[in-house]
Amino acid sequence: MSGDKDTNSLAEPRDELWQALGECDETRAVAVVRRALGTAEPEQAQQMRAAGERVLLELIAPAQERVGLAWAANDITVAQEHAATAISERCVAAVADATAPALTGTYVGRVLVACVDGEWHALPARLVSEVLRLRGWRVDYLGAHVPTEHLVAHVHRTGAQAVLLSSTIPTLLPGAHNAIASCQSVGVPVLAGGAAFGPGGRYARLMQAEWAKDAADAATLLSKNLTDPGAQAARLPDLDLPHLGDQEYTMIRRTKLQLVKRALADVEAGFPEMRRYSELQRERTIEDIDFIVSYLATAVYVDDPALFTRFITWTADILAARNVPPRCLVPALDSLLTQLKDFPRVVSTLTTARDLIA
Numbered sequence: 001m002s003g004d005k006d007t008n009s010l011a012e013p014r015d016e017l018w019q020a021l022g023e024c025d026e027t028r029a030v031a032v033v034r035r036a037l038g039t040a041e042p043e044q045a046q047q048m049r050a051a052g053e054r055v056l057l058e059l060i061a062p063a064q065e066r067v068g069l070a071w072a073a074n075d076i077t078v079a080q081e082h083a084a085t086a087i088s089e090r091c092v093a094a095v096a097d098a099t100a101p102a103l104t105g106t107y108v109g110r111v112l113v114a115c116v117d118g119e120w121h122a123l124p125a126r127l128v129s130e131v132l133r134l135r136g137w138r139v140d141y142l143g144a145h146v147p148t149e150h151l152v153a154h155v156h157r158t159g160a161q162a163v164l165l166s167s168t169i170p171t172l173l174p175g176a177h178n179a180i181a182s183c184q185s186v187g188v189p190v191l192a193g194g195a196a197f198g199p200g201g202r203y204a205r206l207m208q209a210e211w212a213k214d215a216a217d218a219a220t221l222l223s224k225n226l227t228d229p230g231a232q233a234a235r236l237p238d239l240d241l242p243h244l245g246d247q248e249y250t251m252i253r254r255t256k257l258q259l260v261k262r263a264l265a266d267v268e269a270g271f272p273e274m275r276r277y278s279e280l281q282r283e284r285t286i287e288d289i290d291f292i293v294s295y296l297a298t299a300v301y302v303d304d305p306a307l308f309t310r311f312i313t314w315t316a317d318i319l320a321a322r323n324v325p326p327r328c329l330v331p332a333l334d335s336l337l338t339q340l341k342d343f344p345r346v347v348s349t350l351t352t353a354r355d356l357i358a
Protein backbone atom coordinates (compact mmCIF):
# COMPACT_ATOMS: atom_id res chain seq x y z
CA MET A 1 0.00 0.00 0.00
CA SER A 2 1.48 3.32 -0.95
CA GLY A 3 0.77 5.33 2.20
CA ASP A 4 3.25 8.02 1.15
CA LYS A 5 1.20 9.14 -1.85
CA ASP A 6 0.49 12.87 -1.87
CA THR A 7 -3.02 14.26 -2.31
CA ASN A 8 -2.52 14.91 -6.02
CA SER A 9 -1.89 11.25 -6.66
CA LEU A 10 -5.58 10.60 -6.08
CA ALA A 11 -6.50 12.80 -9.06
CA GLU A 12 -6.44 9.90 -11.49
CA PRO A 13 -8.48 7.48 -9.33
CA ARG A 14 -10.95 10.33 -8.78
CA ASP A 15 -11.56 10.64 -12.53
CA GLU A 16 -11.75 6.88 -12.93
CA LEU A 17 -14.20 6.50 -10.07
CA TRP A 18 -16.33 9.29 -11.50
CA GLN A 19 -16.47 7.52 -14.85
CA ALA A 20 -17.34 4.20 -13.20
CA LEU A 21 -20.16 5.86 -11.22
CA GLY A 22 -21.47 7.50 -14.39
CA GLU A 23 -21.57 4.13 -16.15
CA CYS A 24 -23.13 2.38 -13.12
CA ASP A 25 -20.12 0.06 -13.21
CA GLU A 26 -19.82 -1.31 -9.69
CA THR A 27 -17.06 -3.80 -10.47
CA ARG A 28 -14.86 -1.11 -11.98
CA ALA A 29 -15.54 1.32 -9.12
CA VAL A 30 -14.46 -1.26 -6.54
CA ALA A 31 -11.35 -2.04 -8.61
CA VAL A 32 -10.44 1.69 -8.63
CA VAL A 33 -10.81 1.83 -4.85
CA ARG A 34 -8.71 -1.33 -4.35
CA ARG A 35 -5.97 0.08 -6.56
CA ALA A 36 -6.00 3.40 -4.70
CA LEU A 37 -5.59 1.52 -1.41
CA GLY A 38 -2.33 0.07 -2.68
CA THR A 39 -0.66 -3.13 -1.62
CA ALA A 40 0.52 -2.86 1.99
CA GLU A 41 1.04 -6.11 3.89
CA PRO A 42 -0.90 -6.65 7.15
CA GLU A 43 2.30 -5.92 9.11
CA GLN A 44 2.27 -2.39 7.67
CA ALA A 45 -0.96 -1.86 9.58
CA GLN A 46 -0.59 1.85 10.16
CA GLN A 47 0.02 2.58 6.50
CA MET A 48 -2.94 0.45 5.59
CA ARG A 49 -5.21 2.36 7.97
CA ALA A 50 -3.94 5.74 6.74
CA ALA A 51 -4.53 4.75 3.11
CA GLY A 52 -8.04 3.53 4.02
CA GLU A 53 -8.87 6.86 5.61
CA ARG A 54 -7.60 8.79 2.59
CA VAL A 55 -9.60 6.71 0.19
CA LEU A 56 -12.76 7.20 2.25
CA LEU A 57 -12.39 10.94 2.72
CA GLU A 58 -10.49 12.05 -0.37
CA LEU A 59 -11.76 9.67 -3.02
CA ILE A 60 -15.23 8.32 -2.15
CA ALA A 61 -16.62 11.38 -0.28
CA PRO A 62 -15.72 13.91 -3.04
CA ALA A 63 -17.21 11.58 -5.66
CA GLN A 64 -20.50 11.62 -3.74
CA GLU A 65 -20.41 15.40 -3.49
CA ARG A 66 -19.89 15.53 -7.25
CA VAL A 67 -22.93 13.27 -7.70
CA GLY A 68 -24.98 15.87 -5.79
CA LEU A 69 -23.70 18.73 -7.94
CA ALA A 70 -24.40 16.81 -11.15
CA TRP A 71 -27.96 16.05 -10.01
CA ALA A 72 -28.54 19.68 -9.00
CA ALA A 73 -27.31 20.84 -12.43
CA ASN A 74 -29.74 18.37 -14.08
CA ASP A 75 -26.78 16.52 -15.65
CA ILE A 76 -27.76 13.16 -14.16
CA THR A 77 -31.13 11.63 -13.31
CA VAL A 78 -32.44 10.67 -9.87
CA ALA A 79 -31.98 7.01 -10.88
CA GLN A 80 -28.32 7.60 -11.78
CA GLU A 81 -27.84 9.38 -8.45
CA HIS A 82 -29.35 6.39 -6.59
CA ALA A 83 -27.13 3.96 -8.53
CA ALA A 84 -24.01 6.02 -7.82
CA THR A 85 -24.81 6.12 -4.11
CA ALA A 86 -25.32 2.35 -4.00
CA ILE A 87 -21.94 1.90 -5.68
CA SER A 88 -20.29 4.32 -3.24
CA GLU A 89 -21.68 2.25 -0.37
CA ARG A 90 -20.12 -0.85 -1.92
CA CYS A 91 -16.80 1.06 -2.25
CA VAL A 92 -16.90 1.93 1.46
CA ALA A 93 -17.48 -1.76 2.23
CA ALA A 94 -14.49 -2.63 0.02
CA VAL A 95 -12.29 -0.30 2.09
CA ALA A 96 -13.58 -1.86 5.31
CA ASP A 97 -12.84 -5.38 4.02
CA ALA A 98 -9.39 -4.51 2.73
CA THR A 99 -8.31 -2.74 5.91
CA ALA A 100 -9.82 -5.24 8.39
CA PRO A 101 -6.48 -7.06 8.85
CA ALA A 102 -4.95 -3.77 10.03
CA LEU A 103 -7.36 -3.43 12.96
CA THR A 104 -5.88 -4.50 16.28
CA GLY A 105 -9.02 -5.80 18.03
CA THR A 106 -8.33 -3.59 21.06
CA TYR A 107 -10.32 -0.41 21.26
CA VAL A 108 -9.59 3.11 22.48
CA GLY A 109 -13.28 3.39 23.40
CA ARG A 110 -16.83 2.87 22.18
CA VAL A 111 -19.04 5.37 20.36
CA LEU A 112 -22.37 5.34 18.63
CA VAL A 113 -22.92 6.90 15.21
CA ALA A 114 -26.45 7.55 13.96
CA CYS A 115 -28.53 9.73 11.68
CA VAL A 116 -31.26 11.80 13.30
CA ASP A 117 -34.91 10.84 13.02
CA GLY A 118 -36.09 11.39 9.43
CA GLU A 119 -32.58 11.57 7.96
CA TRP A 120 -31.95 9.20 5.03
CA HIS A 121 -28.46 10.43 4.12
CA ALA A 122 -26.65 7.55 5.78
CA LEU A 123 -23.48 7.48 3.71
CA PRO A 124 -21.86 10.47 5.50
CA ALA A 125 -22.42 8.75 8.87
CA ARG A 126 -21.06 5.50 7.42
CA LEU A 127 -17.88 7.30 6.29
CA VAL A 128 -17.46 8.80 9.76
CA SER A 129 -17.92 5.34 11.33
CA GLU A 130 -15.34 3.67 9.12
CA VAL A 131 -12.75 6.37 9.75
CA LEU A 132 -13.24 6.06 13.51
CA ARG A 133 -12.86 2.27 13.26
CA LEU A 134 -9.58 2.79 11.45
CA ARG A 135 -8.55 5.09 14.30
CA GLY A 136 -9.17 2.32 16.84
CA TRP A 137 -12.72 3.03 18.04
CA ARG A 138 -15.40 0.44 18.52
CA VAL A 139 -18.31 1.93 16.61
CA ASP A 140 -21.99 1.04 16.83
CA TYR A 141 -23.26 2.34 13.49
CA LEU A 142 -27.06 2.66 13.61
CA GLY A 143 -27.56 4.01 10.08
CA ALA A 144 -30.35 6.23 8.75
CA HIS A 145 -33.43 7.61 10.48
CA VAL A 146 -32.96 6.61 14.13
CA PRO A 147 -35.86 7.57 16.42
CA THR A 148 -34.54 9.39 19.49
CA GLU A 149 -35.98 6.96 22.05
CA HIS A 150 -34.14 4.05 20.39
CA LEU A 151 -30.95 6.07 20.24
CA VAL A 152 -31.08 6.76 23.97
CA ALA A 153 -32.01 3.13 24.75
CA HIS A 154 -29.00 1.93 22.78
CA VAL A 155 -26.65 4.31 24.59
CA HIS A 156 -27.96 2.93 27.88
CA ARG A 157 -27.55 -0.66 26.82
CA THR A 158 -24.01 -0.30 25.45
CA GLY A 159 -22.53 2.37 27.71
CA ALA A 160 -21.16 4.24 24.67
CA GLN A 161 -18.91 7.18 25.63
CA ALA A 162 -20.35 9.55 23.05
CA VAL A 163 -23.09 9.85 20.47
CA LEU A 164 -22.11 11.12 17.03
CA LEU A 165 -25.16 12.51 15.30
CA SER A 166 -25.33 13.11 11.57
CA SER A 167 -27.83 15.26 9.73
CA THR A 168 -27.84 16.63 6.20
CA ILE A 169 -31.31 18.13 5.82
CA PRO A 170 -31.76 21.32 7.89
CA THR A 171 -35.53 20.85 8.39
CA LEU A 172 -34.66 17.98 10.74
CA LEU A 173 -32.88 20.35 13.17
CA PRO A 174 -35.71 20.58 15.74
CA GLY A 175 -35.66 16.76 15.97
CA ALA A 176 -31.86 16.78 16.13
CA HIS A 177 -32.10 19.25 19.01
CA ASN A 178 -34.38 16.87 20.86
CA ALA A 179 -31.96 13.98 20.24
CA ILE A 180 -29.01 16.08 21.50
CA ALA A 181 -30.83 17.12 24.69
CA SER A 182 -32.09 13.56 25.31
CA CYS A 183 -28.62 11.99 25.03
CA GLN A 184 -27.08 14.70 27.18
CA SER A 185 -29.78 14.25 29.80
CA VAL A 186 -28.50 10.70 30.39
CA GLY A 187 -24.96 12.08 30.76
CA VAL A 188 -23.63 11.27 27.30
CA PRO A 189 -21.82 13.95 25.26
CA VAL A 190 -22.96 14.57 21.69
CA LEU A 191 -20.79 15.41 18.71
CA ALA A 192 -22.82 16.62 15.74
CA GLY A 193 -21.84 16.81 12.09
CA GLY A 194 -23.22 17.14 8.58
CA ALA A 195 -24.51 19.96 6.40
CA ALA A 196 -27.73 20.48 8.41
CA PHE A 197 -25.79 21.96 11.32
CA GLY A 198 -24.92 24.98 9.20
CA PRO A 199 -21.70 26.80 8.28
CA GLY A 200 -19.08 26.13 10.94
CA GLY A 201 -21.59 24.01 12.89
CA ARG A 202 -23.36 27.12 14.18
CA TYR A 203 -26.66 25.30 14.89
CA ALA A 204 -24.94 22.46 16.75
CA ARG A 205 -23.39 25.00 19.11
CA LEU A 206 -26.76 26.72 19.57
CA MET A 207 -28.06 23.34 20.73
CA GLN A 208 -25.18 22.87 23.19
CA ALA A 209 -23.57 20.07 21.16
CA GLU A 210 -19.98 19.85 20.04
CA TRP A 211 -19.36 19.87 16.31
CA ALA A 212 -16.76 18.53 13.90
CA LYS A 213 -16.46 19.31 10.21
CA ASP A 214 -15.46 15.79 9.23
CA ALA A 215 -14.43 12.39 10.47
CA ALA A 216 -10.78 13.31 10.96
CA ASP A 217 -11.75 16.29 13.14
CA ALA A 218 -14.18 14.08 15.02
CA ALA A 219 -11.37 11.61 15.79
CA THR A 220 -9.18 14.44 17.09
CA LEU A 221 -11.96 15.76 19.34
CA LEU A 222 -12.75 12.29 20.67
CA SER A 223 -9.11 11.66 21.48
CA LYS A 224 -9.14 14.79 23.69
CA ASN A 225 -12.39 13.68 25.40
CA LEU A 226 -15.62 15.55 24.82
CA THR A 227 -17.01 17.85 27.49
CA ASP A 228 -19.11 15.94 30.01
CA PRO A 229 -22.66 17.35 29.77
CA GLY A 230 -22.87 17.31 33.59
CA ALA A 231 -25.85 18.14 35.73
CA GLN A 232 -26.90 21.05 33.49
CA ALA A 233 -27.74 18.58 30.77
CA ALA A 234 -31.27 17.70 31.85
CA ARG A 235 -33.22 20.51 30.21
CA LEU A 236 -36.05 21.17 27.83
CA PRO A 237 -34.50 21.91 24.41
CA ASP A 238 -36.53 25.15 24.24
CA LEU A 239 -34.35 26.62 27.01
CA ASP A 240 -31.41 26.79 24.57
CA LEU A 241 -33.43 29.03 22.27
CA PRO A 242 -35.06 31.90 24.20
CA HIS A 243 -36.42 33.44 20.97
CA LEU A 244 -38.95 30.58 20.81
CA GLY A 245 -40.87 32.47 23.49
CA ASP A 246 -42.44 34.59 20.73
CA GLN A 247 -44.36 31.48 19.57
CA GLU A 248 -43.62 32.19 15.88
CA TYR A 249 -42.18 28.71 15.35
CA THR A 250 -45.03 27.01 17.21
CA MET A 251 -47.61 28.90 15.15
CA ILE A 252 -46.05 27.87 11.83
CA ARG A 253 -45.85 24.23 12.91
CA ARG A 254 -49.43 24.19 14.17
CA THR A 255 -50.93 25.82 11.10
CA LYS A 256 -48.67 24.22 8.50
CA LEU A 257 -51.41 22.36 6.66
CA GLN A 258 -53.54 25.49 6.30
CA LEU A 259 -50.52 27.55 5.24
CA VAL A 260 -49.66 25.08 2.48
CA LYS A 261 -53.28 24.78 1.27
CA ARG A 262 -53.81 28.51 1.07
CA ALA A 263 -50.41 29.10 -0.57
CA LEU A 264 -51.28 26.48 -3.19
CA ALA A 265 -54.56 28.26 -3.94
CA ASP A 266 -52.74 31.61 -4.21
CA VAL A 267 -50.06 30.14 -6.48
CA GLU A 268 -52.78 28.67 -8.74
CA ALA A 269 -54.49 32.06 -8.91
CA GLY A 270 -51.21 33.85 -9.70
CA PHE A 271 -50.00 31.24 -12.17
CA PRO A 272 -52.79 30.42 -14.64
CA GLU A 273 -50.43 27.92 -16.40
CA MET A 274 -50.84 25.70 -13.35
CA ARG A 275 -54.36 24.80 -14.46
CA ARG A 276 -52.75 22.77 -17.23
CA TYR A 277 -50.48 20.91 -14.77
CA SER A 278 -50.67 17.12 -14.67
CA GLU A 279 -51.54 15.43 -11.37
CA LEU A 280 -47.82 14.67 -10.88
CA GLN A 281 -46.78 18.30 -11.50
CA ARG A 282 -49.43 19.43 -9.02
CA GLU A 283 -48.14 16.98 -6.42
CA ARG A 284 -44.59 18.30 -6.94
CA THR A 285 -45.82 21.87 -6.42
CA ILE A 286 -47.51 20.89 -3.15
CA GLU A 287 -44.27 19.17 -2.10
CA ASP A 288 -42.28 22.32 -2.96
CA ILE A 289 -44.61 24.57 -0.95
CA ASP A 290 -44.49 22.12 1.96
CA PHE A 291 -40.68 22.30 1.77
CA ILE A 292 -40.75 26.12 1.74
CA VAL A 293 -42.90 26.20 4.90
CA SER A 294 -40.68 23.60 6.63
CA TYR A 295 -37.49 25.57 5.87
CA LEU A 296 -39.16 28.79 6.99
CA ALA A 297 -40.18 27.15 10.28
CA THR A 298 -36.62 25.85 10.79
CA ALA A 299 -35.07 29.26 10.10
CA VAL A 300 -37.39 30.70 12.75
CA TYR A 301 -36.51 27.81 15.10
CA VAL A 302 -32.78 28.59 14.95
CA ASP A 303 -33.43 32.33 14.49
CA ASP A 304 -31.31 32.54 11.35
CA PRO A 305 -32.90 34.00 8.19
CA ALA A 306 -29.79 32.84 6.27
CA LEU A 307 -30.95 29.24 6.64
CA PHE A 308 -34.04 30.14 4.61
CA THR A 309 -32.27 32.32 2.05
CA ARG A 310 -29.69 29.55 1.42
CA PHE A 311 -32.59 27.18 0.76
CA ILE A 312 -34.41 29.62 -1.55
CA THR A 313 -31.23 30.29 -3.54
CA TRP A 314 -30.64 26.53 -3.82
CA THR A 315 -34.25 25.98 -4.97
CA ALA A 316 -33.95 28.81 -7.50
CA ASP A 317 -30.79 27.19 -8.94
CA ILE A 318 -32.46 23.77 -9.13
CA LEU A 319 -35.45 25.29 -10.95
CA ALA A 320 -33.28 27.34 -13.32
CA ALA A 321 -31.29 24.20 -14.26
CA ARG A 322 -34.64 22.64 -15.26
CA ASN A 323 -35.77 25.68 -17.28
CA VAL A 324 -38.35 26.73 -14.69
CA PRO A 325 -38.16 30.47 -13.95
CA PRO A 326 -37.25 30.97 -10.24
CA ARG A 327 -39.75 33.87 -10.06
CA CYS A 328 -42.47 31.18 -9.87
CA LEU A 329 -41.54 31.02 -6.17
CA VAL A 330 -42.68 34.61 -5.61
CA PRO A 331 -46.47 33.94 -5.38
CA ALA A 332 -45.86 31.27 -2.71
CA LEU A 333 -43.65 33.64 -0.69
CA ASP A 334 -46.21 36.45 -1.08
CA SER A 335 -48.99 34.18 0.12
CA LEU A 336 -47.00 33.24 3.21
CA LEU A 337 -46.18 36.91 3.82
CA THR A 338 -49.90 37.71 3.84
CA GLN A 339 -50.83 34.73 5.99
CA LEU A 340 -48.08 35.33 8.53
CA LYS A 341 -48.05 39.14 8.50
CA ASP A 342 -48.31 39.37 12.31
CA PHE A 343 -45.00 37.57 12.92
CA PRO A 344 -42.02 39.97 12.66
CA ARG A 345 -39.23 37.37 12.40
CA VAL A 346 -41.12 35.46 9.70
CA VAL A 347 -41.88 38.64 7.76
CA SER A 348 -38.26 39.79 7.75
CA THR A 349 -37.05 36.32 6.67
CA LEU A 350 -39.59 36.05 3.86
CA THR A 351 -38.96 39.60 2.68
CA THR A 352 -35.21 39.03 2.40
CA ALA A 353 -35.76 35.83 0.42
CA ARG A 354 -38.36 37.44 -1.83
CA ASP A 355 -36.04 40.35 -2.63
CA LEU A 356 -33.34 37.86 -3.57
CA ILE A 357 -35.36 36.13 -6.27
CA ALA A 358 -37.91 38.72 -7.41
Ligand code: B12
Nearest residue numbers: 061064068072119120121122123124164166193194212218
Ligand atom coordinates in the same frame (compact mmCIF):
# COMPACT_ATOMS: atom_id res chain seq x y z
C1 B12 B 1 -27.01 10.41 -2.02
C2 B12 B 1 -27.97 11.52 -1.68
C3 B12 B 1 -29.27 11.16 -1.29
C4 B12 B 1 -29.67 9.71 -0.99
C5 B12 B 1 -29.02 9.28 0.35
C6 B12 B 1 -28.74 7.77 0.42
C7 B12 B 1 -27.70 7.40 1.43
N1 B12 B 1 -27.61 6.13 1.65
O1 B12 B 1 -26.97 8.19 1.99
C8 B12 B 1 -31.24 9.81 -0.96
C9 B12 B 1 -31.78 9.44 -2.31
C10 B12 B 1 -31.94 8.99 0.11
C11 B12 B 1 -31.44 11.32 -0.78
C12 B12 B 1 -32.65 11.86 -0.39
C13 B12 B 1 -32.89 13.23 -0.31
N2 B12 B 1 -32.02 14.21 -0.65
CO1 B12 B 1 -30.21 13.93 -1.01
N3 B12 B 1 -28.36 13.85 -1.57
C14 B12 B 1 -27.57 12.86 -1.77
C15 B12 B 1 -26.16 13.40 -2.21
C16 B12 B 1 -26.07 13.28 -3.72
C17 B12 B 1 -24.95 12.74 -1.58
C18 B12 B 1 -24.94 12.70 -0.04
C19 B12 B 1 -23.58 12.27 0.40
O2 B12 B 1 -23.33 11.11 0.59
N4 B12 B 1 -22.65 13.25 0.46
C20 B12 B 1 -21.24 12.99 0.63
C21 B12 B 1 -20.79 13.24 2.02
C22 B12 B 1 -19.39 12.70 2.16
O3 B12 B 1 -20.72 14.62 2.29
P1 B12 B 1 -21.26 15.29 3.61
O4 B12 B 1 -22.70 15.00 3.74
O5 B12 B 1 -20.88 16.71 3.59
O6 B12 B 1 -20.50 14.53 4.85
C23 B12 B 1 -19.21 14.89 5.31
C24 B12 B 1 -19.25 15.98 6.39
O7 B12 B 1 -20.43 16.79 6.33
C25 B12 B 1 -19.12 15.25 7.67
N5 B12 B 1 -20.23 14.68 8.38
C26 B12 B 1 -21.44 14.25 7.94
N6 B12 B 1 -22.14 13.72 8.97
C27 B12 B 1 -21.35 13.80 10.08
C28 B12 B 1 -21.56 13.41 11.40
C29 B12 B 1 -20.56 13.62 12.34
C30 B12 B 1 -20.78 13.20 13.74
C31 B12 B 1 -19.34 14.26 11.96
C32 B12 B 1 -18.31 14.50 12.96
C33 B12 B 1 -19.13 14.66 10.63
C34 B12 B 1 -20.13 14.41 9.70
O8 B12 B 1 -18.27 14.18 7.32
C35 B12 B 1 -18.65 13.66 6.03
C36 B12 B 1 -17.47 13.00 5.42
O9 B12 B 1 -16.41 13.89 5.23
C37 B12 B 1 -26.25 14.87 -1.71
C38 B12 B 1 -25.29 15.84 -2.38
C39 B12 B 1 -24.18 16.32 -1.44
N7 B12 B 1 -23.50 17.35 -1.83
O10 B12 B 1 -23.93 15.81 -0.38
C40 B12 B 1 -27.76 15.15 -1.87
C41 B12 B 1 -28.42 16.23 -1.04
C42 B12 B 1 -27.87 16.26 0.35
N8 B12 B 1 -29.90 15.81 -1.00
C43 B12 B 1 -30.67 16.76 -1.10
C44 B12 B 1 -32.09 16.63 -1.06
C45 B12 B 1 -32.91 17.87 -1.33
C46 B12 B 1 -32.70 15.40 -0.76
C47 B12 B 1 -34.20 15.15 -0.59
C48 B12 B 1 -34.96 16.21 0.21
C49 B12 B 1 -34.78 14.97 -2.01
C50 B12 B 1 -36.28 14.78 -2.04
N9 B12 B 1 -36.96 15.78 -2.56
O11 B12 B 1 -36.78 13.78 -1.62
C51 B12 B 1 -34.22 13.78 0.13
C52 B12 B 1 -34.26 13.94 1.67
C53 B12 B 1 -34.35 12.60 2.37
C54 B12 B 1 -34.17 12.73 3.86
N10 B12 B 1 -35.22 13.07 4.59
O12 B12 B 1 -33.10 12.54 4.36
C55 B12 B 1 -29.97 18.11 -1.25
C56 B12 B 1 -30.06 18.94 0.05
C57 B12 B 1 -30.18 20.40 -0.25
C58 B12 B 1 -30.68 21.22 0.90
N11 B12 B 1 -30.93 22.47 0.59
O13 B12 B 1 -30.85 20.83 1.99
C59 B12 B 1 -28.53 17.67 -1.69
C60 B12 B 1 -27.40 18.63 -1.25
C61 B12 B 1 -28.54 17.54 -3.23
C62 B12 B 1 -28.31 18.83 -3.98
N12 B12 B 1 -27.17 19.00 -4.61
O14 B12 B 1 -29.10 19.67 -4.03
N13 B12 B 1 -30.30 12.03 -1.08
